[in-house]
Each structure stands twice: as structure tokens, then as C-alpha cells.
Amino acid sequence: MEITNSIRYVGVNDHQIDLFEGQYKVPHGMAYNSYLILDEKVAIMDSVDQHFGHEWLDQIQKILGDKAPDYLVVQHMEPDHSANIANFMNVYPTATIVSSAKAFAMIQNFFGTGYEDRRIVVKEGDTLSLGSHVLNFVAAPMVHWPEVMMTYESTEKVLFSADGFGKFGANDVSEPWIDEARRYYIGIVGKYGTQVLNVLKKAAGLDIEKICPLHGPVLSENLGYYIGLYKTWASYTPEEDGIFIAYTSVYGHTRKAVETLASKLEAAGCPKVVVNDLARCDMAEAVANAFRYPKMVLATTTYNADIYPFMRDFISRITEHGYQGRTVALIENGSWAPQAAKVMTGMFEKSKNVQILEQVVHIKSALSEESKEQLDQLSDVLCAEYIAKDPKAANKNDLKALFKIGYGLYVITSNDGSRDNGMIGNTVTQLTDNPNRVAVAINKKNYSYHVIKQTGIMNVNCLSKDAPFSIFERFGFQSGRSVNKFEGTELMRSDNGLAFLPRYINAFMSLKVEQYVDFESHGLFICSITEARVISDAETMTYTYYQSDVKPKPQTEGKKGWVCKVCGYIYEGDPLPEDFVCPLCKHGAADFEPIG
Numbered sequence: 001m002e003i004t005n006s007i008r009y010v011g012v013n014d015h016q017i018d019l020f021e022g023q024y025k026v027p028h029g030m031a032y033n034s035y036l037i038l039d040e041k042v043a044i045m046d047s048v049d050q051h052f053g054h055e056w057l058d059q060i061q062k063i064l065g066d067k068a069p070d071y072l073v074v075q076h077m078e079p080d081h082s083a084n085i086a087n088f089m090n091v092y093p094t095a096t097i098v099s100s101a102k103a104f105a106m107i108q109n110f111f112g113t114g115y116e117d118r119r120i121v122v123k124e125g126d127t128l129s130l131g132s133h134v135l136n137f138v139a140a141p142m143v144h145w146p147e148v149m150m151t152y153e154s155t156e157k158v159l160f161s162a163d164g165f166g167k168f169g170a171n172d173v174s175e176p177w178i179d180e181a182r183r184y185y186i187g188i189v190g191k192y193g194t195q196v197l198n199v200l201k202k203a204a205g206l207d208i209e210k211i212c213p214l215h216g217p218v219l220s221e222n223l224g225y226y227i228g229l230y231k232t233w234a235s236y237t238p239e240e241d242g243i244f245i246a247y248t249s250v251y252g253h254t255r256k257a258v259e260t261l262a263s264k265l266e267a268a269g270c271p272k273v274v275v276n277d278l279a280r281c282d283m284a285e286a287v288a289n290a291f292r293y294p295k296m297v298l299a300t301t302t303y304n305a306d307i308y309p310f311m312r313d314f315i316s317r318i319t320e321h322g323y324q325g326r327t328v329a330l331i332e333n334g335s336w337a338p339q340a341a342k343v344m345t346g347m348f349e350k351s352k353n354v355q356i357l358e359q360v361v362h363i364k365s366a367l368s369e370e371s372k373e374q375l376d377q378l379s380d381v382l383c384a385e386y387i388a389k390d391p392k393a394a395n396k397n398d399l400k401a402l403f404k405i406g407y408g409l410y411v412i413t414s415n416d417g418s419r420d421n422g423m424i425g426n427t428v429t430q431l432t433d434n435p436n437r438v439a440v441a442i443n444k445k446n447y448s449y450h451v452i453k454q455t456g457i458m459n460v461n462c463l464s465k466d467a468p469f470s471i472f473e474r475f476g477f478q479s480g481r482s483v484n485k486f487e488g489t490e491l492m493r494s495d496n497g498l499a500f501l502p503r504y505i506n507a508f509m510s511l512k513v514e515q516y517v518d519f520e521s522h523g524l525f526i527c528s529i530t531e532a533r534v535i536s537d538a539e540t541m542t543y544t545y546y547q548s549d550v551k552p553k554p555q556t557e558g559k560k561g562w563v564c565k566v567c568g569y570i571y572e573g574d575p576l577p578e579d580f581v582c583p584l585c586k587h588g589a590a591d592f593e594p595i596g
Contacts, residue, residue, distance in 0.1 A: 003212060003218055004156050006133065006156065007153075007156065007158060007212075008036045008038070008063055009035060009218070010036050010044070010060055011056075012032050012048050012049070012052040012055050012059075013029055013170035013172050014029050014031070014032060014049060014051070014052065016051065017030050020168060023283075023284070024183070025282050026168050026169065028173040028175060028180075029170035030168065030215065031169070031170050031171040031215055031216055031217075032080055032215070033046070033048075033213060033216075034047060034056060036064075036069070037153065038063075039130035039131035039132055040130060040131030040132075041129075041130040041131060042064065042068075042070050042130070043072075043073055043128075043130055044060065044071065045151065045160050046073065046074060046076065046081045046160075046214060047072070047082055047085055048080070048083070048084060049083055050079065050083035050084065053083070053087045057084075057087065057091060068095060069092055070094075071095065071097075071130075072085065072088055072096070072097050073135065073151060074098070074107070075148060075151060075162045075214070076103075076145060076147070076163060077103050077110070078145060079110075081214050082106075082107075085097070085110075086111045089115065089118065096119060096120055097115050097119045098120045098122055099120075099121070099147075099149075100122060100123065100139070100147050102147035103149075105147075122137045123137065123139065124137065124138065124139035124149075134154050135151050135152075135153055136151065136153075137149050138199070140162060140164070140195070141195060142192045143163065143189060143199055144188055148162050148163070149162070152206050152208075157206075157207050157209040158208075158209065158211075158212055159206065159210070163189060164196070164213060164230070165181070165213040165219060165226055165230065166184055166188075166213040166214055166216045167181035167215060167216035167217075168180040168181075168183060168215070177226075178229070181216065181229075182239075182292065183288045184215065184216075185230070186233070186284075186287055186321060187284045187287060187321075190291065190321040190322065191321045193233070193234040193235060193322055194234075196233075197231070197234045197235060200227065200230060209223075211223060211226065225488075228488065231470065233291070235469075235470065236291070237325070237468050237470070238292065238326065239291075239292045239293075240272070240293065241293070241294065241386075241502060242270065242272030242273065242293045242295075243265055243273050243296070243297060243382060244290055244292065244297070245258055245261065245273065245274070245296070245297040245299065246275075246276050246289075246290070246297070246298055246311070247276075247277060247278065247297075247300060248277070248279055248301065248308040249277070249279075249301070249333075250301055253333060253363065253365060253366045254300065254331070254333045254363065257299060257331055257363055257367055258297075258331070259275075260372070261297065261299075261331070261375050261379060262275055264375060264376065265379055265383060268380070268383035269383060269389075269390050270383055270386050278310040278311060278313075278314050279310045283313070283314065283317065287317050287318055287321065290314075290326075291323065294326055294327065295326065295327045295328075295329070296326060296329070297328075297329045297330075297331065298311065298328060298329070298330055298331070298344055299361075300333070300344070301332075302338050303340075306343055307340045307344060311340075311344070312343075315344060319348065319350065322352075323348075323354065324351055324354060325352070325353045325466055326353075326354055326355070327355045327357065327382075328354055329356075329359065329360075330356065330357070331363065332360065332362060333363040334363075334364065335364060338362060341362070357378070357381060361374040361378055362374065384535075384536065385535045385536045388534060388536075389492055389502065389535065391493075391495070396531050397531075397532065398533055398534045399436065399529075401507040401508070402433075402509075402532070404507040404534070405429065405438075407426070407542060408428075408463065408540040408542050409463045409467075409542070410425045410426070410428050410461055410462055410463060411424060411425075411461040411463060411475050411505070412428075412442070412448060412458055412459070413458065413459040413498050413499050413500065414448050414451040414452050414455060414457070414459075414498065415498055415499070416447075416451045420485070420486045420498070420499045421448055421451055421480035421486075422480065422485050422486065422499070423446050423447075423448040423475055423476065423480065424472055424476035425440065425441075425442060425460075427439075427441035428440050431526065435528065436528065437514070437526055438511055438526075439527070440460065440524070441524050442522060442523055442525065443521060443522050444521060444522060444523055447479050448480060449523055451480075452525060453523065456513040457496050457498065457512055457513065458525070459494055459498045459499070459509065459511070460509045460511060461505045462505055462541075463506075464504055464506040464538035465539045465540070465541050465549075467505075467541050468550070469550050469551060469552060471501075472546070472551070472567075476567075477567060477584050477586070486499060494510045494531050494533075495510065495531050496510045496512075506534070506535050506537065506538045506540060507532070507535055508533055509532045509533075510530045510531035510532070511527035512527055512528050512530050513525045513526070513527050551567070554568035554570055556596070559572055559595055560572065560573075560595060561573050561574060561576070562574075563593060563595055564584070564591055564592050565591050565592065565593055566582070566585045566587045566591050569582050570595070576589050577589065580592070
């Protein structure tokens with residue numbers, strides 16, 4: 001298979017395997033990918049699993065004939081990619097291994113030799129010329145082993161991404177990429193989200209046309225979609241709205257409670273309800289579902305003064321993989337001494353920003369009128385925000401939305417007649433309550449100012465504390481004049497026709513401009529409220545919280561110059577020009593502070 005005229009696929013498909021890494025079900029097999037780059041010097045990118053050494057070497061020989069490859073680039077030392085290193089070096093005694101120092105230590109451990117006389121040790125930023133092709137090495141530690149590196153071939157703009165962007169399944173089986181890629185990522189790489197984000201930041205500076213992973217198909221179209229999904233997964237952000245229910249049931253009573261709750265959630269407007277019986281489902285799929293949705297219900301029995309083993313295994317897996325930033329509800333069943341809710345709560349003690357709802361459903365053996373009422377209450381709490389988003393069911397005159405206003409951060413949405421726009425604002429104030437008037441100040445440099453000045457309407461979305469930094473990047477670090485800030489985003493609209501955010505807000509208000517005051521650099525819009533909805537009871541995102549807990553800390557160590565207080569951009573040099581504008585967030589020199 002040709003990847004390009006000069007890059008060929010020499011990997012293999014494995015349909016003998018039933019469990020990958022001894023635990024992940026792979027009904028459609030696995031692909032072990034290897035690539036060959038033809039140039040003045042020939043490079044092979046990684047080897048394959050031990051059971052396919054002859055097939056791999058046959059494919060290399062079929063392309064090269066009697067010509068020997070010059071390099072074997074080892075990006076990852078896990079045996080499914082490195083098992084045939086010794087076989088390769090025996091068949092091609094003039095070849096040289098190219099890899100990281102940590103990888104060579106592992107080669108010594110696996111094969112009893114570090115190939116000291118036939119190796120090139122590379123690190124971050126090193127390059128290797130093959131002739132017209134140049135390999136640029138990118139360190140990717142803990143994605144998902146410490147020795148991992150990726151390789152960017154800059155001539156044909158190909159990223160060899162090691163285990164990144166891989167999936168379960170052989171390449172000769174046609175199936176959607178996303179489900180098996182999600183299950184693969186969460187299970188294999190999911191614990192190391194921070195490290196994945198660090199590599200994605202490096203990749204953002206590369207012009208990539210193709211991604212060649214070590215598992216799964218070569219990606220060559222709509223790369224922004226795949227990279228965007230990886231950013232979502234690596235930042236532990238829910239992928240889509242909905243509620244996931246995971247349960248175990250011994251005699252069927254807990255299952256009956258789950259079925260009852262699922263029906264109530266669907267009837268109340270939950271966009272998606274997914275249910276897994278942990279004793280029967282693929283555990284890796286259940287783990288992936290836990291990360292896929294923002295809310296999860298766990299239902300299980302008290303068992304030997306603990307919880308049922310499948311539930312304990314499940315919670316251990318998700319917490320080990322960094323489960324965070326989500327809402328969890330509990331249903332416990334116990335005939336004489338219920339302990340399940342207490343045990344499950346304790347298992348999340350070290351999890352970051354996991355909200356355990358107070359509305360616990362207590363079942364004593366079987367559903368009773370009391371526990372059925374508790375299911376009703378739990379459904380109401382879980383679905384409150386879905387009702388608030390529903391154009392028919394929502395209370396559109398809920399002026400408690402005004403209580404969400406503080407010195408917070410907001411996404412102010414508008415529409416210029418051709419597309420939706422949004423900006424980050426921090427100056428929203430209630431002026432009066434009879435009549436209700438809200439003031440919004442906007443810098444005249446913002447495109448949103450121009451749009452609102454013309455249309456006279458806007459929506460103010462009150463951001464909640466769970467809003468990730470990506471929201472600020474999307475709506476604050478680029479101009480709506482040149483970028484569609486809602487591209488790829490689920491759209492929800494208020495009665496005035498403007499968009500409001502489907503996630504990460506606790507309220508929104510639709511405003512109509514009644515009066516305008518000019519303040520030279522800013523315009524002050526004094527508005528009436530045409531619609532107000534409270535979405536949730538989540539705390540409002542304050543500017544202080546954003547600075548301390550959301551905005552990434554700038555890497556200023558060893559640097560001299562100025563740092564942007566808004567986005568963390570570093571200007572190296574002194575003095576900072578008075579007319580300097582941050583290239584990321586577009587704020588001026590007044591929003592920079594000296595380093596140190």
C-alpha cells in the first residue's frame with residue numbers, strides 16, 4: 001500500500017488475537033503498522049508483533065529486493081511494535097537503529113544488546129536526512145511509555161505518531177474509526193492526558209497532511225476532526241451530552257431500578273441515555289462511556305460489606321485513568337446493612353472535580369414507594385439543565401439567572417446576519433430590578449461590539465467553573481470577523497434566534513439594547529431582559545478562578561521578558577513595545593507583566 005510515492009505501508013493484520021494486552025476484546029483483530037521510506041537512504045519505521053516477523057520482512061524485501069534498508073527507526077518499545085528488532089538486525093547487518101536513549105536501555109533489556117556499534121541516539125529537535133526526506137524527532141514521553149517519540153517527515157508532511165491516533169481493529173476490516181479509537185485511547189493512553197496535550201501543542205506548530213499511527217488506518221482527510229477529538233479526550237472533557245448508567249444486579253431488583261430511571265431520564269428530555277451491565281458488557285467500552293458523557297449513575301449492591309466485584313473493578317479502572325470533571329449519582333441496594341454508596345463515594349476521594357450528588361437512591365432489597373420517589377427526585381436533578389435548554393419545557397422567565405452575575409467571565413453571543421459569533425467578556429452588571437436592566441461593556445476593537453451595535457441584541461452566557469481553557473481559546477483568542485467560532489459546535493438557540501452554549505454555563509440571558517453610552521475605548525450597552533434561564537446550580541467562573549485554576553501556567557523558567565496575564569503568552573525581550581499586541585489573545589501591552 002502506498003502512503004505517498006515514497007512512503008509504503010509494510011505492516012500486518014492480526015486476526016489470531018482475541019485480547020489485546022491480555023484484557024481488551026478485539027473481535028476485529030489488530031493492525032501492527034510499519035512504514036518504509038524510500039530515498040537515498042531507506043528508513044523503516046518500527047517493526048511488528050513477534051508472530052508476524054516473516055510476513056513483515058517479506059514485505060520489506062518485496063519492495064527493496066536485494067537493497068538493504070539503512071535505518072530502523074524505533075519510536076516505541078512495546079513488544080507489539082519492537083519484537084522483531086533482533087530479527088531485522090540479523091537479516092540486515094549493515095542497518096542502524098535510530099531511537100531515544102531510554103529506548104536503547106529497553107532494547108538492552110529485551111535483546112541482551114544495545115547495538116552500541118550500530119545505533120544513533122536522538123532526542124527532541126534532532127533531525128536525520130534521508131536525502132530529499134528529513135526526519136524530525138519529537139519526544140512524546142508517557143504517550144504511553146517513557147521512551148516514546150514521534151517522527152515528523154517534513155518534506156511530505158507526514159507525522160508518524162507512534163500509539164497516538166491508533167485504534168483497535170485490523171486494517172482490512174471496515175468499521176467507523178471513532179468508537180474503537182475512543183476505546184483504545186481511554187484504555188491504553190487515557191491516564192496520560194497532560195502528556196498527550198503537551199505533544200498536541202508541539203503538533204500544532206507542524207504542517208501535517210497525513211498521520212501514520214502504529215495501530216489502525218492512516219489518517220489523511222479532515223485531520224482537524226481527529227486532532228480535536230484527541231484534545232477533548234486528553235483534557236478529560238465530555239465528548240457529548242448525555243447520562244451513562246453502569247450497574248450490577250444479583251437478582252434483578254437493581255436492574256429494575258436502573259431501567260425505571262433510564263425511562264424517566266429519557267422522558268424528561270435527556271438527549272442520550274446509555275446503560276451498561278458491568279457483569280456482561282465489554283469493560284473497556286464501559287470505561288470509555290464513563291469518559292464520553294458528563295454525568296454518570298452507578299448502581300450496585302452491597303456485597304460482603306463492600307460492593308459487587310464488577311463495580312469495584314469498574315470504578316478502579318476509571319479513577320486510575322484520571323476520571324474527573326463530571327457529576328456522579330449513586331443507587332445502592334442492600335437487604336440489611338447497605339454500604340454501597342459509602343464505599344463508592346470513598347473510591348472517588350482522590351478524583352479531581354467529581355461531584356457526587358446528595359440525592360442517593362436507597363433500595364432495601366426491592367423497589368418501594370419511597371425508593372421510587374427517590375428515583376423521581378434523582379431524575380429531576382439530573383435533567384434540570386436539559387429541561388432548561390428545551391425551548392418548550394424551559395422556564396424562560398427565571399430571573400434567578402440574575403443571581404449568577406458576579407465579577408465573572410461570560411461568553412457574549414451575537415449574529416452578524418451570516419453566522420453566529422461569540423466573545424469572552426468580564427463586565428456584565430445588573431443595574432436595576434424595576435425595571436430589570438443589565439449593563440454590558442465591550443471593547444470597540446472586538447468584532448462583537450460592531451455586530452451588537454448594529455443588531456441591538458445579544459445573549460450573555462454565564463460560564464461555570466467546569467469550563468475548560470479551550471472555551472477561552474475558542475471565544476477569546478481569535479476574531480469572529482475571520483473565524484467561525486461555532487464551527488463544529490452543537491447549536492442551541494434562544495427565542496431571539498441567537499446561540500447559547502450547550503455546556504459549561506449555569507445560566508444565560510437574552511438582552512435587548514435600550515440605551516448606549518460611549519466611553520471612547522469601550523461601549524456600554526444598557527439592556528432589558530427578554531429571556532432568562534437557569535441551567536444549573538454550578539458555581540460561576542470568576543476571573544480569579546480562571547487565573548488560578550483554568551489558565552495554563554506559563555513556562556517562564558529561565559526566560560526574561562514579559563508574560564500576558566490573559567493567556568500566558570511570553571514576550572522575550574525588554575522593553576515591551578508600548579503598541580505590542582498579544583498574538584494569541586489580542587490584548588495590548590497593558591495586560592502584560594514582567595517575568596520574575
